[in-house]
Amino acid sequence: MNYLKFITLVIFCFFSFFANAENINTKLLNKISKNIRCLICQGQSVYDSQSDFAVSMKLVIKKKLEEGSTESQIYEYLKNQYGEWITYDPELNKNTFFLWLFPIFIFVIGVWLIIRKTNFYKL
Amino acid sequence: MKKKTLLIIITIFVLFCFVVLLKGLSNSNTYVPDTKVGKQLLSFKAKKLFNNGEVTSDELFFENKIYLLNIWASWCVPCRIEHPNLMQLSSNPSIRIIGLNYKDDLTNAKKFINQMGNPYSEIIIDKDGTISIDLGAYGIPETFIIDKNKKVLKKFIGPINDQSLKEIESLLK
Numbered sequence: 052m053n054y055l056k057f058i059t060l061v062i063f064c065f066f067s068f069f070a071n072a073e074n075i076n077t078k079l080l081n082k083i084s085k086n087i088r089c090l091i092c093q094g095q096s097v098y099d100s101q102s103d104f105a106v107s108m109k110l111v112i113k114k115k116l117e118e119g120s121t122e123s124q125i126y127e128y129l130k131n132q133y134g135e136w137i138t139y140d141p142e143l144n145k146n147t148f149f150l151w152l153f154p155i156f157i158f159v160i161g162v163w164l165i166i167r168k169t170n171f172y173k174l
Numbered sequence: 175m176k177k178k179t180l181l182i183i184i185t186i187f188v189l190f191c192f193v194v195l196l197k198g199l200s201n202s203n204t205y206v207p208d209t210k211v212g213k214q215l216l217s218f219k220a221k222k223l224f225n226n227g228e229v230t231s232d233e234l235f236f237e238n239k240i241y242l243l244n245i246w247a248s249w250c251v252p253c254r255i256e257h258p259n260l261m262q263l264s265s266n267p268s269i270r271i272i273g274l275n276y277k278d279d280l281t282n283a284k285k286f287i288n289q290m291g292n293p294y295s296e297i298i299i300d301k302d303g304t305i306s307i308d309l310g311a312y313g314i315p316e317t318f319i320i321d322k323n324k325k326v327l328k329k330f331i332g333p334i335n336d337q338s339l340k341e342i343e344s345l346l347k
Binding site: 131134 | 207213277302303304306307308310312313
């Protein structure tokens with residue numbers, strides 16, 4: 052009887068392990084495809100789009116994940132194929148430094164103005 | 175004096191934003207990916223259309239020639255338009271034309287070739303579109319001019335027209 056319980060436990064663990072692994076891959080696939088722009092319907096992510104390109108792109112990402120590629124390796128591969136614009140999250144480089152630094156600049160000016168106007172030091 | 179300085183700063187800022195936005199208006203908002211010119215093609219393996227054999231990219235691009243890799247499908251109307259130009263190019267002995275059949279019904283693909291003629295020295299199949307993504311393509315027809323080291327010399331998005339034909343012929347000289 053104990054032997055039967057042990058076998059049931061092993062089978063249960065075996066299936067739950069693979070179900071969990073599958074779930075992790077699906078979550079990562081969805082996360083990556085939400086951050087990749089569909090080049091056919093350019094307002095949508097690959098995750099949302101049903102174009103031929105997006106369907107193939109999801110297959111490629113899935114295949115790469117199954118082969119053991121990491122998230123950053125997949126982004127690198129796609130940027131190499133289609134350029135920086137393919138991702139929704141642009142890197143800090145000479146073309147995007149203004150985009151990244153301007154909000155910080157505005158924030159600093161805002162803080163400076165608040166300090167001046169509210170006589171912060173005198174509080 | 176202070177108010178004047180502030181007014182000048184605000185005016186400069188507004189003008190700056192205006193110029194940036196105005197410049198942005200004149201740019202096309204349709205993104206075309208960076209062409210992979212000068213880059214190496216990734217290796218791939220594909221099935222052939224006319225027999226079920228498999229072929230690798232190393233086996234496809236082995237001769238000391240210029241290669242034209244054309245992505246096509248029987249359901250693609252612009253592919254029909256460019257086909258006579260490919261037929262014309264196929265008579266040039268210094269170029270080898272490889273066809274990549276994209277997400278197509280194989281019977282229709284064979285019918286297309288039988289009706290329109292076969293400019294390709296080899297036709298490979300991309301049933302799920304993943305090879306095209308490895309090539310950096312995003313639609314069809316797309317055409318890559320490749321040297322024997324699998325380096326992309328030029329890429330044409332859309333059908334091969336008279337202008338593209340001239341460009342290809344100038345590359346062959």
